Amino acid sequence: MQAAQHLGAYVDYAKTDDNIIIFELLNNTFEKMFAFLPSKEQVDSLITEKKILVCYCSGKIAGLIHMDICKNISWIRQIVVMKEYRGRGIGGILLNRYLAISKDYVNEFMLWVDLSNIAAIDMYKKAGYIFDGRMANEYINKVGKIQKGD
Template structure:
């Protein structure tokens, strides 16, 4: 049967969610994509849905989906790409269109090339031999970790003298978390600076429960770290990001923030918490998470193509 490709609209979010959950079941053993996550993606300010999204149909069956966005102002472009294993032809149609659009976007920014990144499960439904043939290669690996929670075991940890924790309750606190995020992640792989308004979209601020965002401070240095968590995923509680300024690392602040989040989720009745980590992270984060009982749920590769 022939393939029909058209742009996505916000009204397609439920169909896209169903496709992604079908792919989740194949790749990680169970569906873990929430409707609100897809809706947020489709509202990305760096994506024009008419030009930067693709739905591929076999009759009434959605078999592939792509979304492209750019907020670097330069050559870096990001894409999401999903395809059912029996319709690699549709996946190739979508990917070719995305590559052409990525190069167009980069050129609109005055760049001579597009550096495109795509995150894929290490055992994806996409046939990776097809994208290797197009010049794509793996440049990074991430692990999604998880940990069981227990209300009796996971209690709020005592904070040592001179260290304090506060919830993010005011606009000033949100601005401070943004500043801490930008500073603590500045040296991470693939980090792109984001202004406050774009960052608010990235963290889905309208839906975020800000009581699950905390700032850590010390008497001598003031605010030195933060943790952002969210409790709107059906599969598990989620720690979106945890960061500590370079000059304050090695003092146990990250571990305290992590245990505080475990306790908060356990108190809410959650039985599992998860997060993602760059396996090549040089801040010691993978070892920190392992010490606190987090284990591998699944792995994701960052694929890169340089288009000219």
């Protein structure tokens, strides 16, 4: 299995042409009842508002992160890697890029995670997220001021 760097992986904001693929990827990955998934129209708006980062490998979408910012708090709404790219570091690349571009104007990073998703939890811990204990079995977060230049 090739690591992400050998796949020509790079992260950029989603493009308008990616909207259908993003919509389908989100809806085919997450439970509609619990994930608060965006409609096709909302995906278009999220792309325009630069709230979706995409990791491209060889010109194809390998994964994405849907983020939101409110009052200096950034939430990861969804992060997903296509099945054929899992285990290659794509999620970590997306997460690190998201943290790098947000750190100058965000004081707190939060997310929800299913505690049975051990691979995701390990990735979040490596990025500095900590379990906050407020909602057992549901989310972990990274709290505290982010030093500029980290």
